[in-house]
Amino acid sequence: MPEPARALLVGAVAYHPRVVTVWEGFRPYFAERGLDVDYVLYSNYERLIGALVDGHVDLAWNTNTAYVAAEARLGGEALVLGMRDVDAGYATVLVARAADGVRGPADLAGHTLALGSRDSGHAAILPLHFLEAEGVPLAEVRLLRFDTDLGKHGDTGDSERRVVEAVARGEAMAGALGDATWEQLRVQDPGETAGLAVVWRSPTYSHCCFTARPELDSELAGRWLELLLEMSHDDPAMRHAMDLEGVKRWMPGDKSGYGELTAAMRQQGYLR
Amino acid sequence: MLLAAVLEPAGPGEEVELSVASRSIALELHGWARLAGHAVVDDRGDGPRRLVRVRRGGSRRVLAGPLPPPGPGARLRSGEFHITDWRAGAAPAPDEADPADGFVPLAAVAEQGAPAFQWTLSRRDQVWADDVARLVEGASGAQWDASRDVPWREAAGLPDHLERAVCQVMAYLAQNEYAAYYVPARFLGQVHPAYAEVLLWLASHVHDEARHVEVFTKRSLVNGGRAYALASTQRSLHALLRERDFTSAALLLNVLGEGSFLDLLEFVAAHAPDAATATAARLAHRDELRHVRFGLSHVRRALTRDPSVETRLVAAVEARSGQLTGMTGLDPLVTESLTLMAAGSLQAAQVAEGARAVRDLLARMAANRVERLRAAGLGERTARYVSDLHTPNLM
Numbered sequence A: 001m002p003e004p005a006r007a008l009l010v011g012a013v014a015y016h017p018r019v020v021t022v023w024e025g026f027r028p029y030f031a032e033r034g035l036d037v038d039y040v041l042y043s044n045y046e047r048l049i050g051a052l053v054d055g056h057v058d059l060a061w062n063t064n065t066a067y068v069a070a071e072a073r074l075g076g077e078a079l080v081l082g083m084r085d086v087d088a089g090y091a092t093v094l095v096a097r098a099a100d101g102v103r104g105p106a107d108l109a110g111h112t113l114a115l116g117s118r119d120s121g122h123a124a125i126l127p128l129h130f131l132e133a134e135g136v137p138l139a140e141v142r143l144l145r146f147d148t149d150l151g152k153h154g155d156t157g158d159s160e161r162r163v164v165e166a167v168a169r170g171e172a173m174a175g176a177l178g179d180a181t182w183e184q185l186r187v188q189d190p191g192e193t194a195g196l197a198v199v200w201r202s203p204t205y206s207h208c209c210f211t212a213r214p215e216l217d218s219e220l221a222g223r224w225l226e227l228l229l230e231m232s233h234d235d236p237a238m239r240h241a242m243d244l245e246g247v248k249r250w251m252p253g254d255k256s257g258y259g260e261l262t263a264a265m266r267q268q269g270y271l272r
Numbered sequence B: 001m002l003l004a005a006v007l008e009p010a011g012p013g014e015e016v017e018l019s020v021a022s023r024s025i026a027l028e029l030h031g032w033a034r035l036a037g038h039a040v041v042d043d044r045g046d047g048p049r050r051l052v053r054v055r056r057g058g059s060r061r062v063l064a065g066p067l068p069p070p071g072p073g074a075r076l077r078s079g080e081f082h083i084t085d086w087r088a089g090a091a092p093a094p095d096e097a098d099p100a101d102g103f104v105p106l107a108a109v110a111e112q113g114a115p116a117f118q119w120t121l122s123r124r125d126q127v128w129a130d131d132v133a134r135l136v137e138g139a140s141g142a143q144w145d146a147s148r149d150v151p152w153r154e155a156a157g158l159p160d161h162l163e164r165a166v167c168q169v170m171a172y173l174a175q176n177e178y179a180a181y182y183v184p185a186r187f188l189g190q191v192h193p194a195y196a197e198v199l200l201w202l203a204s205h206v207h208d209e210a211r212h213v214e215v216f217t218k219r220s221l222v223n224g225g226r227a228y229a230l231a232s233t234q235r236s237l238h239a240l241l242r243e244r245d246f247t248s249a250a251l252l253l254n255v256l257g258e259g260s261f262l263d264l265l266e267f268v269a270a271h272a273p274d275a276a277t278a279t280a281a282r283l284a285h286r287d288e289l290r291h292v293r294f295g296l297s298h299v300r301r302a303l304t305r306d307p308s309v310e311t312r313l314v315a316a317v318e319a320r321s322g323q324l325t326g327m328t329g330l331d332p333l334v335t336e337s338l339t340l341m342a343a344g345s346l347q348a349a350q351v352a353e354g355a356r357a358v359r360d361l362l363a364r365m366a367a368n369r370v371e372r373l374r375a376a377g378l379g380e381r382t383a384r385y386v387s388d389l390h391t392p393n394l395m
Helices: A018-032 A045-053 A064-073 A121-133 A158-168 A179-188 A218-230 A236-245 A255-267 B002-007 B023-035 B083-089 B132-141 B160-188 B196-221 B231-241 B246-271 B275-305 B309-323 B332-343 B348-375 B380-389
Strands: A008-013 A037-042 A059-062 A092-097 A112-115 A142-145 A174-178 A196-201 A209-212 B015-020 B039-046 B049-055
Touching (some): A008 A018, A018 A037, A018 A236, A045 A059, A064 A255, A092 A121, A092 B023, A112 A121, A121 A158, A121 A174, A179 B023, B002 B015, B023 B039, B083 B132, B132 B275, B160 B231, B196 B275, B231 B246, B246 B332, B246 B348, B246 B380, B275 B348, B309 B380
Parallel strands (some): A008 A037, A112 A174
Antiparallel strands (some): B039 B049
């Protein structure tokens, strides 16, 4: 009797109820193509990383911070098995009130900088890292942190919304947030963002990726990646779930975009 | 928004170069482009301005082919836009529509990926009447207001026996109007959106009947009167609500029921003891005329296009009649109330006169019913048979 095809279990974090809709939308796509994909949701990335490392799930749909943490725990041997088009070339932006005439990071000394959740790569860890590299004397910058939804690594966008509100109200001279979040806020909340301008954009880095343990069956991993890359935004059956996931095209992904975050997390004490 | 409009018709991989006045906007374009599935491939300074080059991604914003070129515009009649005129110039109502289609306004292009609907009335023959668009125009132009267009003060001061009679007739009318409301309302949710005129028609029909329920209920209530909601009337209307076939329902409700109501409302308007009652009956009569016309037109069209429909129609009338075998005539309380209205007083001679007027009404109804069935396309014998089987409740 042939062995039943092994299921691939994906772990993800339930940062919003739509995560269920997304995975309920993805499951039949893989099933119809002969790959049994199921999913488990966790409330936070630390538990998801633990589940991946301990072998409870085969793949983790990780933020960049979660990927770097998992990679460290897997001895630098983790596999990257796909990311969204938006995850490559991600950047952090600094926004300030247009009327304040802030020219860039150099103007921050002696002023307040608003940051998102401290476990968010794009809204807290990387901004500090990149600003320091730009020569900003961080010791002279007062940090206004919005540590909401900790464990979700900034996925909910709540802390970044607060960053923007703080800048708009003049409680901070500038605020750091993901460029993708900023563009979404521009559309969703034109009133709040109207008087603000982007004054700096960081070097680019990678964001989310599917992460696996190195021993994942290579055939299974290959089939997963093949089907993931074939998923089309022009497929009416998939468009809704892909839109909810914020992806128009899946990409293979690689480890090259995580160097800065790895260095930043090590320096800021997030990695042992 | 402008950039999105420029990029949309471009092919995947094509590039657009923008000259932007602000560095801040240039910085934002990177994120915007990535989220929209495009990419900024170059971003450099050019004096105080910046030149940003955006490469279009492969994703389509709308899952549909390109929009066709504009069609003919509307031919206006003295400035009025009638849907019939648009249909004549652009696209007639389709013979059949895909039951899974969604809410696609006339001439709009449907995007793929919408959920599948299940319209049970998705063939034109099931619902159409050739003059439906004209009837819709008539309905839109003939709206009235049951609170303000009736001289309610005139309803006061009738002797008790007459007020009681009027209230009983009004309660009976309102009961029937409820059925005339629920029948089209139920079909409304089943009609394919491609038959926009039919939807507009049914909506106006439902709205008319809601106002009829309102105006007759108000006439009954205006002086604090009370009346019975008779079980025999309910029985007849309950059987009408069971009909699931659109054309059979049109015959039972529009042709037979509302047809009989035309005669009844004329009678009420003529014999009303007060101006409020007369006005209410006259206003409702005006609407019922349109409803009857739709029924005649729809049934006649259905019979012309498929003569076998007649068997279905007769079967529907027989089935309803079979459910009403216990009914021998209009409820005595309604007959008495109509008689008192026509009599105007309790003098024996006038009551006898009133009774004669009601008998004349019933005879006129029977004759007109056969006439209408003939006008709907039934043969003489079938028309008589169907008329005889029609509910004694009138609707």
